[in-house]
Amino acid sequence: MIKEKKVSSRFIYFFGAFGGILFGYDIGVMTGALPFLQQDWNIENAAVIGWITSSIMLGAIIGGALAGQLSDRLGRRKMILIAAVIFVIGSILSGIAPPNGHYFLIAARIFLGMAVGAASALVPAYMSEMAPAHLRGRLSGINQTMIVSGMLLSYIVDYLLSGLPATMAWRLMLTMAAVPALILFFGVLKLPESPRFLIKNNKLDEARRVLSYLRPKETLESEINQIQEAAEQEKLASQNTSWGSLLSSKYRYLLIAGVGVAAFQQFQGANAIFYYIPMIVENATGTAASTALMWPIIQGIILVLGSLLFLVIADKFKRRTLLTLGGTVMGLSFILPAILQKVIPDANPMMIVVFLSIYVAFYSFTWAPLTWVIIGEIFPLMIRGRASGVASSFNWIGSFLVGLMFPIMIATISQEAVFAIFGVICLLGVAFVRIRVPETRGYTLEEIESMEESRQAKQKSALLERAGL
Template identity: 65%
Template sequence: MKEVKKVSKKYIYFFGSFGGILFGYDIGVMTGALPFLQIDWNMHSAFWEGCITSSLMFGAIFGGMMAGHLSDKIGRKRMLSLSALIFIIGSLLSAIAPNNGYIYLTLVRVFLGLSVGAISATVPNYMSEMTPAKSRGRLSGINFTMIALGTLLSYVVDYFLQYLPASFAWRTMLGVAAVPALILFIGSLRLPGSPRFLINHNRIDEAREVISLVQPKDQIENEIKAIQNIKKAEDQTTNQTKLIKMFTGKYRYLVIAGVGVAAFQQFMGVNAIFYYIPLIVAKATGHAASSNLMWPVIEGAILLLASFLFLAIADKFKRRTLLILGGTGMGLSFILPAVINTLFTHVNPLITIFFLCIYVGFYGFTWAPLTWVIVGEIFPLAIRGKASGTASSFNWVGAFLVGLLFPIMTASMSQETVFAIFGVICLMAVAFIIFKVPETKGRTLEEIEKKYVKE
């Protein structure tokens, strides 16, 4: 038996969710880097703006799929270490892109996206499998706080580097991402494997030691027995883990719910704000995008504060209640500027930016953290890795399409109209929650599986 390293719960939850900082940093960094890339390469193509920005999300689609399969075989912990290594390499390669290397930078960011997608699929699984049911919402929500912190960190780095020469500025912005990736790699080496992964691979004694790190002693055997019972039932089933089987077999209700929430989170348009806020403000006010880097910092600060609000209320309100509230508030925040601009003339152009801040606030304490909480807890053990990878991939499909199409859409129609379209999608997401997503608050992972898996 391999000896489990003795580490504290705080260490486990900190480094277990630290991958969110990498996720968040690379979500936000292109927001500040893109205006300087435009200057340095004299880039005036909406197509290449969309390609370079969205290429990371394209890679993340496949990274999520890769993580789904690999994490079931090598474990969540090793998947985090591997993702950190890929991230380090991809960040450094981005920083040394040749001048006017549109194709090079696009391909490198696809490679980098493999890591981001893998992290987005693996961290929710690891955190949900390492936390007790009664506090899973709050502790799993730390993942998003890390994402928000990483996003804000990227915006602050962008802001302070804006006074450097354009070529040096964007290269430094992209290269600095290797620092948190190195921290994650070192920290992940001491993380224990998740108990459900260990039991699924018949490493019972190791699982017992890991559970003792995060659960009271009188709960250890009950936890092991519950996981073993689920594993035994799953071992008696036939080939149910193929993608088509997940959506049509006995797992379909939970798979559709989890994947649907993950997909809607991105199709609701949030990354149009996080990737392009300097360009959005520039179009609204007429000021140069490179002089609007304080706005991403403001949006990032709102996002981080909202994540703290979620940590305070996560286990006090039902998941569905918060998602319905958030989706409604986000939808109205997108639709109201279009209505106001239609009804009134000479409206201050910053009215749209004001409503975008409200949108980010609603997003930050509802859909942003809860998506990953639900992805981490809703899927049955036998397909958890693959289903989480699928959910992550669908999430990144949405991010890729929003990142690619937003500059093209705003080149042909007003920003208010584009955001109104996203607002309608937000309201569609609310309907999806009402009709298709079960309540999971306060239930163990095994209880969720037992209640909702349809034989």
């Protein structure tokens, strides 16, 4: 066996973060490419626009579902390498789609989406398994920052390439995603396998060697013992629970809370802005979408700044407080333009874009990162794997449906009315949080589960009291 070279923790965290940047790039790149693609292929059918844009999310649903299972068999590192290869191939296939090859491009983006879904599951898992315990709490926020940085990078690349002829511009925008994918591939080649995976597969010596690169010698054995204990607990949990366990009275409330937050995050309409902001500006002002590529950059900067703000305030405010604040302002930012348009018909059409920027600002430090924090905190060990998978699936499905339906909706009703609908969903999300989601900041998983059991006991006692028993 070839002895692995020592790899610095900075190198590991950099390429873990780079996976998030790549994920964000592929999510955002179609924002700038779509106007040129529409111009090149003369696409006017709203359903075709929706399918081409959202197809990457359809692939992500498949990739996210497969990645977790395959990574338990093949290893985190190997699966990230496979995802990087799919990134490269999918990006190139997207860029060489034949003229008017709608179905070819949709298929290529579904294939590419499998890598997006895999990366969204694998990269944070790998980073958390490599990082020391005191850094794991920040990883959700850091991963969110890297994803939105990747989106901002894609918007900048789109803007820089916007001066090219239409047929060349969109092809280069999509193909350029292969460059960071290659960097990720060659970087991960130098990384070791996750010690958690190695221990679960009875490769203690290799796990000990990898951890020796990252931890002080005096804490090495205690961490190995902790990982072994956690692995045994997970094994016991998988043996003693089934999919049906998720709907048992003991866990149903927490499942509904976690899945509900994940679904609301998407159905609130954020991705409609991120995918279609040039189209939104075109509908508002009448100027060509291909000339509105500075707006995605502005939205991207707001997203990055908001994600950095979250890193500062994440543990200073209650989860429910931030979600309530964010959802309320987001809802009003969508509803007010529709009201103002009725009251002041001659108002500046760019008013809606200003309100959308306010929406993005509050989304970026509330619902965007906190959804994943809550999913990581709310589920007890016995159902965590299955419940997290269900919540993630609902999130991807919501993202796919919003991307698919938005252009169809604005082709049917006014843009202000569409956003007003999203605004109502935002406010319903706030109501859901206040009624159904328990506070998780500062509580252990065991305490959260205990609070739920106490709540159920009080409900049962109240029902018996009403029945006179």
